[in-house]
Amino acid sequence: MPFTIAIDGPAASGKGTIARALAERFGFHHLDTGLLYRAVGAMGGDPIAAAQALSADDLARPDLRSAEAGQAASRVATIPEVRAALVDFQRRFAARAPGAILDGRDIGTVICPQAAVKLFVVAADLTRARRRAAELGTDVEEMLAQLRERDSRDAARTTAPLRPAEDAVTLDTTAMSIEDAAAAAVRIVQSRLS
Ligand SMILES: Nc1ncnc2c1ncn2[C@@H]1O[C@H](COP(=O)(O)OP(=O)(O)O)[C@@H](O)[C@H]1O
Numbered sequence: 001m002p003f004t005i006a007i008d009g010p011a012a013s014g015k016g017t018i019a020r021a022l023a024e025r026f027g028f029h030h031l032d033t034g035l036l037y038r039a040v041g042a043m044g045g046d047p048i049a050a051a052q053a054l055s056a057d058d059l060a061r062p063d064l065r066s067a068e069a070g071q072a073a074s075r076v077a078t079i080p081e082v083r084a085a086l087v088d089f090q091r092r093f094a095a096r097a098p099g100a101i102l103d104g105r106d107i108g109t110v111i112c113p114q115a116a117v118k119l120f121v122v123a124a125d126l127t128r129a130r131r132r133a134a135e136l137g138t139d140v141e142e143m144l145a146q147l148r149e150r151d152s153r154d155a156a157r158t159t160a161p162l163r164p165a166e167d168a169v170t171l172d173t174t175a176m177s178i179e180d181a182a183a184a185a186v187r188i189v190q191s192r193l194s
């Protein structure tokens with residue numbers, strides 16, 4: 001049975017960074033599920049048709065990491081049919097041997113409720129805004145407002161809202177370096193692998 005790790009949490013909390021570190025350490029596959037929604041938002045037109053037609057190649061678009069793509073993703077992510085069209089791709093990925101790590105918003109609650117390990121990665125709003133603004137070279141105050149808007153939309157939607165699974169371990173990375181956060185996540189996974 002492949003080993004699945006679910007990593008959820010608000011924007012720019014450090015999910016992808018931790019997921020990549022775990023993928024490297026344990027030799028597991030990694031899927032940044034946010035790219036699926038970013039690609040659907042970026043494709044324009046009917047988002048439901050875009051989600052149904054999505055292919056892995058669409059995830060390679062260079063413009064998906066922008067703040068605008070994140071906002072567009074968050075808007076299409078409220079549409080139940082968009083979410084339904086993306087479930088199979090994520091679950092097929094989650095079944096890849098020897099193990100798969102998926103990061104997003106609803107992995108531990110909807111996509112992979114049976115995941116062996118569920119992390120809910122959080123950090124203070126301003127910390128997250130500073131990190132993402134540094135990453136994109138944009139203004140911190142503007143990023144803070146954007147992240148707050150996106151996080152509240154993600155948490156308020158009726159379908160697959162952003163929330164920790166009952167059995168998720170919460171990891172607050174506010175005061176952690178990237179190395180500390182990765183080491184903490186590795187320890188959590190190792191405790192479940194043994
Ligand atoms: N613990 C940390 N300390 C400092 N910077 C971090 C930490 N974790 C992630 N980052 C940086 O913050 C930004 C957002 O991290 P990322 O892993 O992409 O977040 P998410 O996947 O949750 O959106 C990236 O530039 C990343 O390098």
Ligand SMILES: Nc1ccn([C@@H]2O[C@H](COP(=O)(O)OP(=O)(O)O)[C@@H](O)[C@H]2O)c(=O)n1
Pocket residue numbers: 010011012013033034035037038070073074075077103104105106107150151154
């Ligand atoms: N599994 C997921 C992943 C992303 N999303 C949506 O897609 C947007 C972008 O996700 P992302 O993970 O790329 O965003 P960041 O956390 O990297 O900023 C989120 O704000 C959500 O609205 C989702 O609804 N479900």
